[in-house]
Amino acid sequence: MTSEYADIPVEELTEESAAVELERLAREILRHDKLYHGGDSPEISDAAYDALRRRNLAVEQAFPHLVREDSPSRRVGFVALDKFEKITHAMPMLSLANAFSDEDVADFWDSVTRFLKLDGRPALTAEPKIDGLSLSLRYENGRLASAATRGDGVVGENVTTNARTISDIPNVLAGNDIPQVVEVRGEVYMTKQAFQALNAKLEAEGKPAYVNPRNTAAGSLRQLDSAVTAQRPLRFFAYAWGEMSSVPRSTQMEMVALLGQWGFKTNPLMKRFTGLAELLEHYHAIEEGRAELAYDIDGVVYKVDDLGLQARLGMRSNSPRWAIAHKFPAEKAWTLLKDIEIQIGRTGALTPVARLEPVTVGGVVVTNATMHNEDYIKGIGNDGQPIRGGKDLRIGDTVMVQRAGDVIPQILDADLEKRPEDSRPFEFPTVCPACGSHAVREVNVQTGKQDSVRRCTGGLICPAQAVERLKHFVSRNAFDIEGLGDKQVEAFYAEGMIRTAADIFRLREEDEKSLKRLKDREGWGETSAKNLFEAIEVRRDIALYRFIFGLGIRHVGEQTAKDLARAYGDIDAFSAAMKKLAAGEEEAQEELIAIDGIGGTVAFALKEFFAEPRNVAVYDALLEEVRPQPAEQAASDSPVAGKTIVFTGSLERMTRDEAKAMAERLGAKVSGSVSSKTDLVVAGPGAGSKLKKAADLGVETTDEDGWFELVGQA
Ligand code: IVH
DSSP: OOOTTTTSOGGGOOHHHHHHHHHHHHHHHHHHHHHHHTTSOOSSOHHHHHHHHHHHHHHHHHOGGGOOTTOGGGEETTEEOSSOOEEEOSSOOOOOOEEOSHHHHHHHHHHHHHHTTOSSOOOEEEEEEESSEEEEEEEETTEEEEEEEOTTSSEEEBOHHHHTTOTTSOSBOOSSOOOSEEEEEEEEEEOHHHHHHHHHHHHHTTOOOOSSHHHHHHHHHTOSSHHHHHHSOEEEEEEEEEEESSOOOSBHHHHHHHHHHHTOOOOTTOEEESSHHHHHHHHHHHHHTGGGSSSOEEEEEEEESBHHHHHHHOBOSSSBTTEEEEEOOOEEEEEEEEEEEEEEOTTOBEEEEEEEEEEEETTEEEEEEEOOSHHHHHTBOTTSSBSGGGOOOOTTOEEEEEEOTTSOOEEEEEOGGGOOTTOOOOOOOSBOTTTOOBEEOOBOTTTOOBOSSOEESOGGGOHHHHHHHHHHHHSTTTTOOTTOOHHHHHHHHHTTSOSSHHHHHHTTTTHHHHHHHHHHSTTOOHHHHHHHHHHHHTTSEEEHHHHHHHTOOTTOOHHHHHHHHHHHOSHHHHHHHHHHHHTTOHHHHHHHHTSTTOOHHHHHHHHHHHHSHHHHHHHHHHHHHOEEEOOOOOOTTSTTTTOEEEEESOOSSSOHHHHHHHHHHTTOEEESSOOTTOOEEEEOTTOOHHHHHHHHHTOEEEOHHHHHHHTTOO
16 A cells, blocks of 8 residues: 655654554554464565554654554554553573672682582673663564563563564564574663653653653553653663574673674673682772763673583572672662651551651662661661660761662661750650551560550551551552552542542442542543543452452461462352451361461451451442452363463454463463473464464464363353
8 A cells, every 4th residue: 555645754744644644554564464473475574564663653753642543553463452461481581699799709609610510610791780671572583573571570561562662672683593483681771861851851741750760661661552662762781582492602692792793782891701800890890880871780790601501500490590690789878867757557557757858879869768667766676686886866867878779768877976966866656646546566475575666556547547558459469440549549538539448439429529529630631530430440340369458457468368369269258257257266267277378467367357347347348349259260170271372363252361361260371482382272363473383393273162162161
């Protein structure tokens, strides 16, 4: 399809011609996608295809309001994007063990040498540890097939469309020695300069700023609208690889050089060493030059250069034995402690927070820091022994702040010489500043020791606890209500729109009223309110464990909630058991403690929670609104139990997510890529390379109907 506008530069397009162009590009790209994925021979070169996609994004950037519903930038393959699909990594994405001192590094090198029973230390490479987020890029026949975030290391998010907008990431590999399957791994990052420019722009638009370049890069990559990602200047360094149909070089240095030839940016500070003194010298040189680098780094990574030795060293559960990250020491700075405020947590814990004269610590402006608890301020450690030589911390003190990576900054020390003469020890409140209830330090019955945390006894009457409970309720691992963040919860609570979790689900009932109120709120339009109602609606059906976790019961974390959900199976069984527990029935208590992973502390916390009638009232009201879904049990008698399944092509009777959930429910493992470990490939129309690979490897294949027959749901 040609168009009279196809050759006009983007800057010269008018509204009208841009709309025509976007329509043409959407159709063209879809047609080429179909040709490509359908296994037919493509009509245009990869480079020409990439040029079409780039032009589409460029026009969309210039005319954001013209972005089409069916825009290629909103599609991954053929599936419409409403949230990211999951991708199971062909090889897990590991993390790195840490070294914090020169001695740790020497120990690492020695242990590697011992493990391999070598006479001398094997060569190591050393390169900066980029402070970004890792990304795995899968190339099939030299062409970018998918891009996935690390996720939990096993399953990540499919961010292919967004990755295509990053200019450091080639869509097509260049050069020679390109294996059929190549997974390139590396770090997505944003330069310090780009971060500052973006924040300045966001602030000028009255939008919230990002905290640091790393969070910004992560937020930018995980945009559902890839036109937004395209506007963010993201960069990429390649430094490792995952699955490779063959490994064309024999050392880390050579492989990274090859990544460079394929078209990736690699870090120029990477060097190879055989001696400890030289290696550490390089580390210290990188550390000293840190501020001048265009991007943030948080250490130096050492890797055994010889790939044969890497293979012999292998992995621990979570990290390779052949690499280590030598972290930079935490950054410290002195500043004035202006005030100490008390924050109240969801379970009533009173945490002292230092309000500081703003100070830059390692490139980040710090204004708050945690002071942990009452004893910490007094100069007493968790074990009851003096810390800082027993020195206390006072308002008006000049204090040392430490910031390490993403951890909340903390106050380490005070300079007594600068202490004002009229300063007095801080008086920790014994009543809750939010509700006035007594705040007490419990004594552990088993150890007889006093808890270092002081807690508000106000429970359900304490507004601060109520707000924190609501924040927890809507948080990502609980009900995960999009558009209802901490700020909204605080504001809605303050206005009396929500008091308990159930109220969230009644917001819509008051449609008229709340819509108007929401609309009047700064930054809220009718669409945001509608979107919020929809986000709430979809959570009425909720996994049982999320429901239990969302209640915010002390000591009931996500894992415990999962254990409980699996053990009781459904909400009726759970409710009945909790009622009996609260009534003091021995049997219920025994049944509870018999559950794998549940001990006396959790049992006591559950009993306390359900023995409180006001908690039960909130619980019952919530159950009027939501429907917790039975926990899914792995059916071991299914013919697919224990099998590894790959779904590919477009599915017509179910979505990808459904297919995956169904397979997992039946005890199967779902993978994103075909390998010799795959037991079955379920292919819908449009299946391409994966189907072909299955045929090559002799892996069994079936279609969607065949799948339903197999699992007995035809
Ligand atoms: S190698 C199997 N090299 O650090 C090891 N990682 O703490 C693969 N990172 O998840 C990682 N710069 O996101 C490696 N030059 C570098 C790195 C690097 C940053 C990140 C990476 C990894 C994390 C582990």
